[in-house]
Amino acid sequence: MNSAQRIIAHFDLDAFFVSVECINNPSLKGKPLIVGGRERGVVAACSYEARKFGIHSAMPMKTAMRLCPHATVVGGSRGEYSRYSRWVTEIIAAKAPLFEKASIDEFYLDLTGMDKYFNPYQWTIDLRQEIIDKTGLPISFGLAGNKMVAKIATDEAKPNGYLHIAFGREKEFLAPLKVNKIPGVGEHMYQALRNLGIETIDHLAAQPIELLENRFGKYGADLWNKAHGIHHGAVVPYHEAKSISTENTFEENILDTDRLLNELVHMTEKVAYELRQDNKMAGCIAVKIRYPDFETTSRQTTIAYTFYDDELIPKAKDLFHKLYRQGQPVRLLGVRLSELTDEAVQTNLFSNVEKKTELYKAIDDVKNRFGSKSLTKATGKK
Amino acid sequence: MKFIVSSSALLKQLQQISGVINANTVLPILEDFLFDVQKNQLSVVATDLETVMKIQLEVEAKETGRVCIPAKILMDSLKNIPEQPLTFNIDKNYAVEITSDNGKYKVMGENPDNFPKDPVADDTNSFTVTSAALVTAINKTLFAVSNDDLRPAMTGVFFEMDKKGLQFVATDAHRLVRYKRTDVSCPKTDSLIVPKKPLTLLKAAMPVNEDELTISYNSNHLFVTHGTTQLSCRLIDARFPDYKVVIPSDNPYKLTVNRTDFQGALRRVGIFSNKSTNQVVLSISGSQLQLTAQDIDFSFEGNERMKCQYNGEDLQIAFNAKFLIEMLGATDTEDVTVELSTSTKAGIIRPGDQDENEELLMLVMPLMLNT
Numbered sequence: 001m002n003s004a005q006r007i008i009a010h011f012d013l014d015a016f017f018v019s020v021e022c023i024n025n026p027s028l029k030g031k032p033l034i035v036g037g038r039e040r041g042v043v044a045a046c047s048y049e050a051r052k053f054g055i056h057s058a059m060p061m062k063t064a065m066r067l068c069p070h071a072t073v074v075g076g077s078r079g080e081y082s083r084y085s086r087w088v089t090e091i092i093a094a095k096a097p098l099f100e101k102a103s104i105d106e107f108y109l110d111l112t113g114m115d116k117y118f119n120p121y122q123w124t125i126d127l128r129q130e131i132i133d134k135t136g137l138p139i140s141f142g143l144a145g146n147k148m149v150a151k152i153a154t155d156e157a158k159p160n161g162y163l164h165i166a167f168g169r170e171k172e173f174l175a176p177l178k179v180n181k182i183p184g185v186g187e188h189m190y191q192a193l194r195n196l197g198i199e200t201i202d203h204l205a206a207q208p209i210e211l212l213e214n215r216f217g218k219y220g221a222d223l224w225n226k227a228h229g230i231h232h233g234a235v236v237p238y239h240e241a242k243s244i245s246t247e248n249t250f251e252e253n254i255l256d257t258d259r260l261l262n263e264l265v266h267m268t269e270k271v272a273y274e275l276r277q278d279n280k281m282a283g284c285i286a287v288k289i290r291y292p293d294f295e296t297t298s299r300q301t302t303i304a305y306t307f308y309d310d311e312l313i314p315k316a317k318d319l320f321h322k323l324y325r326q327g328q329p330v331r332l333l334g335v336r337l338s339e340l341t342d343e344a345v346q347t348n349l350f351s352n353v354e355k356k357t358e359l360y361k362a363i364d365d366v367k368n369r370f371g372s373k374s375l376t377k378a379t380g381k382k
Numbered sequence: 383m384k385f386i387v388s389s390s391a392l393l394k395q396l397q398q399i400s401g402v403i404n405a406n407t408v409l410p411i412l413e414d415f416l417f418d419v420q421k422n423q424l425s426v427v428a429t430d431l432e433t434v435m436k437i438q439l440e441v442e443a444k445e446t447g448r449v450c451i452p453a454k455i456l457m458d459s460l461k462n463i464p465e466q467p468l469t470f471n472i473d474k475n476y477a478v479e480i481t482s483d484n485g486k487y488k489v490m491g492e493n494p495d496n497f498p499k500d501p502v503a504d505d506t507n508s509f510t511v512t513s514a515a516l517v518t519a520i521n522k523t524l525f526a527v528s529n530d531d532l533r534p535a536m537t538g539v540f541f542e543m544d545k546k547g548l549q550f551v552a553t554d555a556h557r558l559v560r561y562k563r564t565d566v567s568c569p570k571t572d573s574l575i576v577p578k579k580p581l582t583l584l585k586a587a588m589p590v591n592e593d594e595l596t597i598s599y600n601s602n603h604l605f606v607t608h609g610t611t612q613l614s615c616r617l618i619d620a621r622f623p624d625y626k627v628v629i630p631s632d633n634p635y636k637l638t639v640n641r642t643d644f645q646g647a648l649r650r651v652g653i654f655s656n657k658s659t660n661q662v663v664l665s666i667s668g669s670q671l672q673l674t675a676q677d678i679d680f681s682f683e684g685n686e687r688m689k690c691q692y693n694g695e696d697l698q699i700a701f702n703a704k705f706l707i708e709m710l711g712a713t714d715t716e717d718v719t720v721e722l723s724t725s726t727k728a729g730i731i732r733p734g735d736q737d738e739n740e741e742l743l744m745l746v747m748p749l750m751l752n753t
Contacts, residue, residue, distance in 0.1 A: 283658055304530070304556075305658055314532055341658035342678060345750040346702065347726060348555045349628045353750070354726055 005167060007111040007143070008235060009124045010150035011131075013088065014138040014159045016105035017045035020084050021074055023136050032071040036061055041371040044076055048159055075371060082278075084135060091131050100235045108147055110235035121164050128162060145170065148231035152181050170229030175202035182226050186249060189223075192216075201227050217294050244271050244282070247334030253292050255329045261317060265379050267335045268316045272309045273372055275337055276364055281305040283339030285312060287319040290332035298334075299323040305341060308360060309377070312337070383447030383472045385419050389482070391439055392468070393460040395426065396453075398587040398611060399435035402428040403453050409498075414450035416497045417470075419443045425610075427500070428453065433580045434500055435587070438610035442467075448494035449476050455489055501614050503605050506598040509568045511548065513593040513608060519550045520585045522561045522712045522742060527578050528554035535620035538575040543568035551625055557705050558625055558745040559712065565739040575622055576604055580615035587611060629745060630728055633721035635694025637666055638734075641718045644671075645710040647686045651675045652703035654684030661749050662703040666722075667696045675703070699725045700749040706731075709744045725751060 013019065017035040022028050032050035036043045043059045053068035064071070085104045092099055098110040111120045124143055131139050142153025144165040152174065157163040165173045179201055180190040196215070198204050204212075205227035212220030225231065246267050254260055264287070275282055286300035299319050306312060316335055324330075347353045366375045396415065407413055407430070416427040424441040427434060449472045459480070469481040476491035520539070528536035533555075540551040548566040552559050588595065588608055598605040605614045648662060655661050655675035665672040671690040676683045699722060709731050710718065717734035731744040 281658075318532060339658065341656060344656065344659035344661045344700070346556050346659070347728075347747040347750060349553060349558060349625070349728065349745070349747055350555050350623050357750070 005112075006145055007113075007115060007120050008145065008147050008150045009109040009111055009120075009141050009143045010147065010154045011092070011107040011109070011128070011139055011141045012151075012154045012158070013085075013105035014140055015045055015047055016085075016137070017076055017081055018047040019137045020081055021076075022047075023084075024080065028072060028074075032068050034061070034064055034071050034073045035076040036064075036073065036371070041373055046071075075369065077368075084137065087135055088131055088137065088139070091134060092127070095127055095130075098235055098237055100237065108150070108235045111143075125162065146229070146231040147233045147235065148183060148226055149173070149229050151183055152177065155181060171202075171205065174205075174227065174229055175200065177201050179204050179227075182223070184226075185223070188249060188251075219294050242340065243336050243338035244274050244278070244280075244340070245286075245334060245336035246270050247288060247332055249290075249332045250330070253329035253331050254333075255327075257324070257326070260324070260330055260333060261320065262379050263333055264316055264320055264335065265313055265377055267333065268313050269309050269376055270372065271335055271337050272307055272312050273364065273367055275307045275340070276360065278340075279343045280340040281307045281343055281345075282312070282337035283341065284337070285315050285319065286336040286338065287316055287323055288332070288334035288336065289320075289323055289330055290334075291325075291328055292331045294331075296332075297323055298336075300336075300338075302339070305339075305344070305346065307343070308356060310356075313377075383419060383443075383445050383449070384469065385424060385441045385443035386467050386469050387424060387439070387441040388465070389460055389463045389468045390465040392424075393457075395437040395439050396457060396460065399426065399428040399437055399583075400453055400457055401583050401586065402430055402433050402435045404430050411450060411492055411496050412498075413453055414492055414497070415453050415456065416448065416450050416494055418448045418494075420446050427497070429498055429500075430579075431498060432577065433583065433613065433615040435583065436500075436612045447472065449478060450492040450494050450497050451478055452489060452491075459487055501603045501616070503598060503603070503614070504600065506600045506605065507569045507572065508596055508598040509543070509548075509566065510594045510596055511563070511566050512591075513588045513595050514590045515563055515566065516595055516597075516606075517585055517588050517590050518740075519548075519561050519563065520581050523550045523552040523559045524578065524581055524585070525708045525712065526552040526554060526557050526559045526744075530554070534618055535575060535622050538577045538618045539581055540573060540575050540622040540625075542573045544571040545569075551622070553623070553625060555623075556702070556747050557709065558629070559709070560625075560629075560741075560743045560745075562741040563739060564741075572599075573622070574599055574604065575618035575620060577615060577618055580604070580613055584613060587613070628728070629743070630721075630723065630730065633723045633727070633730055635692065635697065635722045637671065637694075637720040637722060638691040638717055639671060639688065639720070641710055641713060641716060641734075643688055644718065645707055647673050647688055648703045648707050648710070651684035651686050652707065654682040655703055659749060660703045660705075661700050662706075663698060663700045663751070665696075665698045666690065666692050666694070668692065694722065697722060697725065698751065699729065700751050701729070701746055702749060705746050709746060712744070713742065 018033050033047040034043055034050055035045040041061045043057050043064050045057055046055045050068055050071050055064045055067055089101055092107055096109045100108040102108055114120050121143055124141055128139055128141055138160040140154050140157045141162045142150040142157055144150040144153055145167050149165055149170050153163040153165050179185055179193050209221055209224045212224045283305045284300055284302050286298055288298035290296040299322055303315055345353060363375055418425045422443055423438060425436055425438045427436045463482055466483050471479040476493060478489050478491045480487045523539050536553055542549040545567055547562055547564040548568055549562045596607045603614055603616055651662055651673045652660055656677045662673055662675045671688050673686045713733040715733040715735055719732050721730040728745050728747050733742055
């Protein structure tokens with residue numbers, strides 16, 4: 001296996017939304033800045049200056065404003081972000097042999113085998129510089145033998161830095177870090193591990209694998225491997241978004257079917273809005289449910305191409321009812337739209353699609369101005 | 383019980399009804415045929431609880447009796463047995479032994495008392511129609527039926543009956559087909575929705591000739607009888623959408639084109655359209671019709687021009703090419719007319735000249751052009 005030693009780089013744009021806002025309005029530079037919906041919204045991104053006040057993304061806007069009342073809040077413009085994201089993608093695509101766009105501001109590059117001709121570390125440093133010079137966006141990277149270690153390295157290198165973890169030194173690098181640095185370990189898992197007295201990654205790695213397996217099932221074994229710096233995930237070549245999805249791990253497992261349905265409506269609205277923002281329509285919808293024992297089930301169905309909430313929501317509910325085992329608490333709920341295609345609205349005999357299109361344009365205008373959660377179905381409200 | 387039957391005659395009859403049986407059924411007995419022998423007459427029933435089909439054939443039998451025989455294994459063996467008389471021997475435990483010149487085959491049958499009962503044909507209204515007329519009506523409408531289970535009314539063909547005729551309507555909300563026969567007289571004004579599956583089965587089982595079919599119905603079921611072949615099915619219990627109000631009566635522009643030329647052009651240009659929307663733009667100006675399609679993701683482009691007759695203002699309108707191709711396939715005249723108004727309103731397709739006792743109207747909704 002060692003002969004096939006991989007070289008993976010992970011790139012991540014620093015405070016991406018904030019950086020874009022600063023390019024478009026240089027007067028914001030160096031100030032605490034928050035991107036996100038006003039009033040009821042949450043923080044989508046914040047500048048490093050804002051982070052000093054304890055603000056972090058996904059924090060309710062109200063809390064953020066209490067922590068730093070003088071912060072500038074901007075609504076954000078998805079279109080502008082995806083334009084910059086595409087620009088960075090193009091620069092990477094022109095150079096990298098194989099890369100994966102993991103999200104709007106994150107990329108994995110597989111440089112395996114390049115070491116025969118170049119120094120991959122220097123090559124990656126040059127690529128980073130090129131991105132910074134051309135776009136003006138700060139970006140960090142981590143270079144390592146697999147995706148997970150590379151991602152953690154990027155995290156450590158931020159802001160605006162880079163880090164190379166040499167082969168064989170992964171464990172040494174991971175050892176002192178807190179377990180919640182491992183991708184996939186959320187607040188929930190972090191607490192669960194702390195309850196077991198596990199705080200740092202070396203501590204986690206020292207546990208017998210059986211203990212973790214007993215406690216967390218298959219996920220536990222996965223976690224143990226990650227703590228040892230072992231991860232086999234492949235860099236999947238970049239394609240334009242094939243699906244739009246959202247999922248929500250609940251703070252407490254939910255047993256109330258009505259609440260789950262409300263959650264589902266809310267999530268479907270969210271992905272449908274994103275779909276319309278990308279001028280796409282979806283031909284397939286899927287619902288995913290994870291139970292507290294991490295058993296994950298999902299179900300999908302093909303649909304007539306659409307991007308309207310009122311057509312997607314009944315389908316999502318139908319799938320949910322077919323999938324959900326009544327009376328079981330739910331840990332995670334997800335909705336995914338796939339089979340995306342460019343917008344081409346099929347008019348309907350029995351409903352006035354022209355009027356409906358205008359209605360959704362108006363809804364989306366409101367969402368664009370006041371945040372994606374400013375206008376939602378009453379059932380989707382918590 | 384024992385009976386002797388011709389292998390090929392049995393196979394031919396069973397093939398007419400085996401389509402009723404679903405591959406994965408909830409009740410194992412639904413994977414069986416019910417064999418019922420009465421005085422040199424064998425009748426065989428297949429059901430999926432919604433649709434029931436029954437055939438009859440002559441056999442040599444001294445006794446009467448009934449048994450359920452697994453359909454798949456029986457069909458598979460009959461397909462491979464050369465034409466000859468087969469002897470079926472059924473014992474008390476419903477073990478079935480088939481004896482041929484080639485050898486003996488054994489299969490376990492099931493107790494016929496567990497087989498679902500046929501729906502009772504009481505309180506029915508009846509009328510007759512030629513087999514060819516029904517098959518034609520199914521061929522012209524079935525393709526437009528919706529697959530959306532959330533709107534059950536549109537997953538079947540709407541039969542509208544009155545003393546002056548019989549009308550078939552199918553729609554999936556994006557297109558609609560209405561096929562009218564005036565050479566049929568029904569006892570009273572009535573309507574019902576027949577699901578897709580029994581119509582597909584009828585289309586395959588009924589001959590395209592002037593044989594008379596008897597159609598009976600009550601509030602829950604439809605019954606179709608052709609000689610010794612019978613089909614019954616449960617009706618869709620839903621309200622068919624009020625389609626009459628959506629058929630425009632005043633589309634001012636008429637486009638007349640050669641049907642096969644138009645269909646050919648759509649097929650060729652459609653290949654270069656977006657695979658999911660199949661969008662083809664028709665640009666009509668004077669006596670020229672231009673068809674264009676593109677798929678931006680793959681940089682595909684298709685473009686054709688053809689002659690047409692047109693009496694309206696210049697118009698650009700987009701359609702799903704697949705819809706148009708299917709609709710043109712449901713007509714058989716040399717020319718078709720497409721009646722249009724604006725780029726967001728329904729287009730109506732009519733065959734050039736129609737027989738006096740039938741009338742076909744097809745309606746297709748456009749794709750919105752974003753400008």
